[in-house]
Amino acid sequence: MTRFLILQLRPEAEASDDEYAAFLAKGGFQPDQVHRIRLDCEDLPEGLDPAAYSGVIVGGGPGCVSDDPATKDPVEARIERQILSLMPRITDQDVPFLGCCYGIGILGAHLGAEVSKRRYGEGVGAVPCRVTDDGAQDALLNGLPEVFNAFVGHKEALQELPKHSVQLLAGDACPFQMVRHKTNIYATQFHPEADASGFETRIRIYKNKGYFPPEDADALIAMCRASDVEWPAAILKNFVKRYG
Secondary structure, rough: OOOOEEOOOOOOOHHHHHHHHHHHHHHHHOHHHEEEEEEOOOOEEEEEEHOHHHHHHHOOOOOOOOOHHHHOOOOHHHHHHHHHHHHHHHHHOOOEEEOOHHHHHHHHHHOOOEEOOOOOEEEEEEEEEEEEHHHHHOHHHOOOOOEEEEEEEEEOOOOOOOOOOOEEOOOOOOOOOEEEEEEEEEOOOOOOOOOHHHHHHHHHHHOOOOOOOHHHHHHHHHHHHHHHOOHHHHHHHHHHHHHO
């Protein structure tokens, strides 16, 4: 297996480390099978070629591509510039890519689709995702049921399907839960690596980031613990199996 590139966009070390551990566990990786880069701590290496990897996985984060640049946190703005700088090489070469939550906004913005807070934001919770006709034919959804729950929590969303893309999973409040661009480029609005424990960690870390009233944190943690969310990790596993 050629190594996978894992790019992380979270400036909070605890959240980043927990997400990384989840990618390893749910993807079935050993640490030497991935190249991890935390974009809050380091720039992309000069001349980095995404095609040299089996695939690229991009994690979530508190940033929003649709925020006014003048108001963006400087670290989050630098992270965004770094990941967007790599997207032309990924899409031009159809490099296997899986963007998770923030990653769907990055992909959509790069492709010129509207990404905004105008519609389709979702509070923190477990939401049902439905497999579309195109999704039923896609290898990454092989073996998954027609409807399953996934953990979400986002302020912005795709407002339209990007050009040369197909909708693989639909949701009620947010229609674009998973899309594919060209043949190998995927993005999910939900977090395929997240389980109840991981989402509990994020609720605690991000409770003052505007996703929900801080006083709701305990109730949201209880909701996570009671939720039936088991299938999204199969998407990550299928991505690794297909391209590894």
